[in-house]
Amino acid sequence: MSSRLALDHIVIAAETLAEGVDWLTARLGTPPLPGGKHPLMGTHNALWHLGAREYLEVIAIDPEAPAPSRPRWFGLDQFSGAPRLVAWVARSSPLTAPEGSTISEASRGDLSWRIAIPDSGVSAADGIAPLLIDWGDGPHPTSRMPEQSLRLTALTLSHPTPPALPLTDPRITVTTGPLGLSARIVSYQGEVSL
Numbered sequence: 001m002s003s004r005l006a007l008d009h010i011v012i013a014a015e016t017l018a019e020g021v022d023w024l025t026a027r028l029g030t031p032p033l034p035g036g037k038h039p040l041m042g043t044h045n046a047l048w049h050l051g052a053r054e055y056l057e058v059i060a061i062d063p064e065a066p067a068p069s070r071p072r073w074f075g076l077d078q079f080s081g082a083p084r085l086v087a088w089v090a091r092s093s094p095l096t097a098p099e100g101s102t103i104s105e106a107s108r109g110d111l112s113w114r115i116a117i118p119d120s121g122v123s124a125a126d127g128i129a130p131l132l133i134d135w136g137d138g139p140h141p142t143s144r145m146p147e148q149s150l151r152l153t154a155l156t157l158s159h160p161t162p163p164a165l166p167l168t169d170p171r172i173t174v175t176t177g178p179l180g181l182s183a184r185i186v187s188y189q190g191e192v193s194l
Helices: 019-030 073-078
Strands: 005-013 033-038 044-049 055-060 083-091 101-108 110-117 131-136 151-159 172-174 178-187 191-193
Touching: 005 151, 019 044, 019 055, 033 101, 044 151, 055 073, 073 083, 073 110, 083 178, 101 131, 172 191
Parallel strands: 005 055, 083 131, 151 172
Antiparallel strands: 005 083, 033 044, 044 055, 101 110, 110 131, 151 178, 178 191
């Protein structure tokens, strides 16, 4: 894994996009910004701005899209239950495919990116390791998002046998414990735990 990782976005999965949007809007006190569809994976999303080059994504299977020929990212094919934090994505340049993943090209409007999608649909270390993305020389989604006064203050990655990750962001910690991800976000309503 590259030593040049920077947090790009965190991912909340939901059984339906509407359920995920309602759940997160209630917690953050602000509605999402428009997202879009991902024909490559048969998913769609909604977004919240977290600051320069960082955002929060709620993602779900798009019932109007054909199923992809491979497992969907973020383990969405097996996802069930209440909306919850399932993954994080890190910028990596140059982008190389970690073992067990394939680099795919994607685009929407004037946004284009390369992303290393795990062949299983779930990133290494049971989803604790990040998916890797490279926006190239084009715009980042946050360049057109209005400010929403939301900031990520902590991302905790817990695993019984935690992987060694090349992290330099003091907000991200890896701990030994039950498998899970948690995040803290400051909003105008105070601090929210996800």
